[in-house]
Amino acid sequence: MSAAGLTSRNTETIERALDVKGRSLWVDARRRMMRNRAAVVSVVLLTTIALVAIFVPMVWPYSYQQIDYSNILCAPGWWPDRSVSCFAGGYHIFGTEQNGRDLFIRVLYGARISLAVGLVATLVSLLIGVGYGAIAGFIGGKLDELMMRFVDVLYSLPYIFLVIILMVVFNQNFFLLFVAIGAVEWLTMARIVRGQTLSIKEKEFVEAARAAGLSPLKTIRQHIGPNILGPVVVYVTLTSPTVILSESFRSVLGLGIREPLTSWGVLISDGAAHLETAPWMLIFPAAIMAITLFCFNFIGDGLRDALDPKDR
């Protein structure tokens, strides 16, 4: 074969290769995610819950703090057990609670609070955890050891105690409380990011970037960042339900949000108190919360399967 022929064949191969559209990790991941039925259903459900929680209160006929003493602990009109003491008429589709307030709108407000807690606290934990972990992992050495030692110390403090103490500290300020929860939740994130950074740092492409004279900060942002994104995304979806749970947890202990605002934890503990006479007060908030937590877990599992390079 002549030299010219060889070149033309090479060119042809290269051209053919260029024609094939490259599939990035994310395109692949999205395809795998779409094939996971449980995860897709969860995304749809969670979006629905969020949208309903945001928009329906704007048009709902009752407000979350409107007390109605003629309608205390009344079942919704469609309640199957006809032996309950009273039925709330009108649009009380979830019945009413101990002050005659509409349970449906209160569940929606609970959803707003719980989802907001999940979002803000997770974002805070993301910022702190990724920054901390990436620095520790990238610089390494003594600093890494010191930083991780500090994480270990915080780890051995039963985390709920820290949250409860923070709760006492930030008694009046709800927003600061979210930040505080996030500031406690970042530990695992920092560990994950550090571990990933440590292993990626040794890869050839990072060495190549260093050889090309890229600054450490740019190396972290352009080369290490995108490669740790997978586990971080997975962990974010798993942190949100933990945060939501811990918020309700404290509400149940009486350390949560103040009346007349409400959260799922407050509604559930009120429901538990009236379980005998008004079971709907426990069932609806608990069910909606369980569905939300289910969704987060399924999405997290789905993302993990989708982003795990082992299966590629």
Next chain:
Amino acid sequence: MLSYAIKRILGAIPTLLIIITLVFFMMRIAPGGPFDAQRHLPPEIENNIKAAYHLDQPIWKQYGLYMANLAHGDLGPSFKNHDFSVNELIADGLPVSAKLGFSAIILSIVFGITLGTIAALNQNDVVDHGVMGLAMIGITVPSFVTAPILALVFGIYGLHLFGIDIFLPAGGWNGGALQNMILPVIVLALPQIAIIARLVRGSMVEVLRSNYVRTARAKGLPNYVVVYRHALREALLPVVSYLGPAIAGLLTGSLIVETIFGIPGIGRYFVEGAINRDYTLVMGVVIYYAAFVIVLNLIADILYAAMDPRVRFQ
């Protein structure tokens, strides 16, 4: 192994000190003091009370005093439960909490491992999906929902099974009588059973595919020998390393369970102490819990190394 254990215990001391310092200052920074809620006292009496508890001193002096007392094993007087020292309150509540927690951890391990193994052996069939579905529910439905539902079903309606009415007390401790313990222990153990079952299933599925299990099967060993003697031993390793977090989870759960079922353990003291700004009581409980978690993590690590010869003590 002994030197490893000693090294770990020595390493835990600064950890504990940092935790104590952190909690001490966080509690003092918190707005409100232990004597705010009471009816308004004349200033001279209030000052006397503050002086009695050294609250009139600068904060670093209070800290020094607290640490000096702590070095003697004295956790100080409770600010809210008058006439009781924190040592007495903890000595009172600790056996209760320990009994509850210990029963729950045994229950979680036994049921978690059994269910996980059963699911793995029936991989991808009805039994597997059933067990894993239940585990998912166990993880997502929090204890403060299961507790009132179980209390309602068993405590108030009663369960009618095979012509026998099963009633269990819906609350109270009654000196730790068996019937009083059943519901709280179940509520406490459920999430841990679910998590352990998932862990065991995952690792068991992988171990059952490994070469040495295939060899054991090829030798013609009966199935139960393969599972018990060969597979289970390796499949349990993740459970051992999960024990630390599991115990932390149980402690957290015990706050709720003790509060809901009205059990006089130290978890309830903590919640009351945090609400009432009972500084010394909160500190005492946190110190106990933190020490507990550190020691149990250490035991879990040693156990792990003892079970897996590939892990060497460093």
